[in-house]
Amino acid sequence: xxxxxxxxxxxxxxxxxxxxxxxxxxxxxxxxxxxxxxxxxxxxxxxxxxxxxxxxxxxxxxxxxxxxxxxxxxxxxxxxxxxxxxxxxxxxxxxxxxxxxxxxxxxxxxxxxxxxxxxxxxxxxxxxxxxxxxxxxxxxxxxxxxxxxxxxxxxxxxxxxxxxxxxxxxxxxxxxxxxxxxxxxxxxxxxxxxxxxxxxxxxxxxxxxxxxxx
Amino acid sequence: xxxxxxxxxxxxxxxxxxxxxxxxxxxxxxxxxxxxxxxxxxxxxxxxxxxxxxxxxxxxxxxxxxxxxxxxxxxxxxxxxxxxxxxxxxxxxxxxxxxxxxxxxxxxxxxxxxxxxxxxxxxxxxxxxxxxxxxxxxxxxxxxxxxxxxxxxxxxxxxxxxxxxxxxxxxxxxxxxxxxxxxx
Numbered sequence: 533x534x535x536x537x538x539x540x541x542x543x544x545x546x547x548x549x550x551x552x553x554x555x556x557x558x559x560x561x562x563x564x565x566x567x568x569x570x571x572x573x574x575x576x577x578x579x580x581x582x583x584x585x586x587x588x589x590x591x592x593x594x595x596x597x598x599x600x601x602x603x604x605x606x607x608x609x610x611x612x613x614x615x616x617x618x619x620x621x622x623x624x625x626x627x628x629x630x631x632x633x634x635x636x637x638x639x640x641x642x643x644x645x646x647x648x649x650x651x652x653x654x655x656x657x658x659x660x661x662x663x664x665x666x667x668x669x670x671x672x673x674x675x676x677x678x679x680x681x682x683x684x685x686x687x688x689x690x691x692x693x694x695x696x697x698x699x700x701x702x703x704x705x706x707x708x709x710x711x712x713x714x715x716x717x718x719x720x721x722x723x724x725x726x727x728x729x730x731x732x733x734x735x736x737x738x739x740x741x742x743x744x745x746x
Numbered sequence: 747x748x749x750x751x752x753x754x755x756x757x758x759x760x761x762x763x764x765x766x767x768x769x770x771x772x773x774x775x776x777x778x779x780x781x782x783x784x785x786x787x788x789x790x791x792x793x794x795x796x797x798x799x800x801x802x803x804x805x806x807x808x809x810x811x812x813x814x815x816x817x818x819x820x821x822x823x824x825x826x827x828x829x830x831x832x833x834x835x836x837x838x839x840x841x842x843x844x845x846x847x848x849x850x851x852x853x854x855x856x857x858x859x860x861x862x863x864x865x866x867x868x869x870x871x872x873x874x875x876x877x878x879x880x881x882x883x884x885x886x887x888x889x890x891x892x893x894x895x896x897x898x899x900x901x902x903x904x905x906x907x908x909x910x911x912x913x914x915x916x917x918x919x920x921x922x923x924x925x926x927x928x929x930x
């Protein structure tokens with residue numbers, strides 16, 4: 533029995549490139565880094581740490597870098613699954629929680645060795661609000677780039693894909709911001725950086741349900 | 747005959763490489779599955795047919811998103827389910843997403859097609875039953891009516907329905923065991 537739709541779909545069938553989504557997402561990481569750096573440059577009061585050459589020798593600098601870049605990678609690899617029909621990535625929620633718990637543990641230990649008088653400064657730093665808003669502001673345009681790429685795949689769990697998009701973009705944005713941020717305490721990282729990235733992730737989850745439809 | 751996951755996957759991989767006959771086999775094998783899937787969930791017949799066509803077109807447009815290293819059934823089921831949810835959303839039927847739709851949401855019903863296949867097998871076996879028995883089983887077991895409701899619908903007594911259900915099920919089990927034995 534002949535079916536006109538199947539006839540038309542099978543006519544003139546061309547081979548497809550299976551790596552297209554993967555390539556687009558990888559391109560998003562590079563373009564996102566450039567776009568994020570540009571946005572960071574445009575924001576008022578931006579600064580690249582003048583002591584960056586000294587900072588790179590401190591373990592806390594790398595802990596910060598590892599935390600933000602690690603979350604970006606979790607988001608990125610989850611998206612490679614979530615951009616395809618039926619794809620799922622429970623790690624997009626579980627791994628960030630595990631990573632954050634590890635960080636919180638380090639923070640709790642260092643809190644014990646910090647004199648009580650310094651606790652407020654240690655957690656609040658002097659740039660807390662700026663940290664969260666800048667991370668979100670740098671991340672949103674990056675998230676836009678990823679949304680375009682993910683949509684051109686075929687995500688079927690939109691909120692989850694949106695969350696992973698926000699996580700990837702938030703992680704990249706926070707990594708860029710971290711190069712200029714003078715705060716280096718683990719407590720500050722565990723509270724404000726985490727809040728900036730989680731906020732971006734939640735924005736992604738809520739908007740993704742609409743913006744990721746195809 | 748219903749193609750297995752392995753056969754479908756092989757056809758899909760060939761289709762991605764541009765093998766038109768394999769692609770035709772694939773779509774022809776998928777069409778009845780999609781029909782069962784949507785007819786069970788969308789009562790408007792023409793809407794169900796529209797969904798079948800939409801799903802086939804989505805499979806076509808998004809065929810580059812299938813990863814040959816992954817199983818095929820979750821991929822195609824993901825598309826079928828996505829189009830169904832899209833339909834519910836367009837018709838503001840948020841409340842009427844069936845229970846198994848929620849199970850699908852949390853990723854437990856990737857076997858939806860297998861259930862549909864099983865239902866088709868059951869339908870085939872039931873065709874061979876005497877009409878009264880097949881109707882009684884259909885009403886009480888598949889449509890989940892009570893014996894009294896079934897009796898009213900078939901205009902017979904409750905005891906007659908009970909006897910028919912009992913005999914029908916017994917015959918079905920025997921047939922099922924026989925067909926299983928043949929398939930091994």
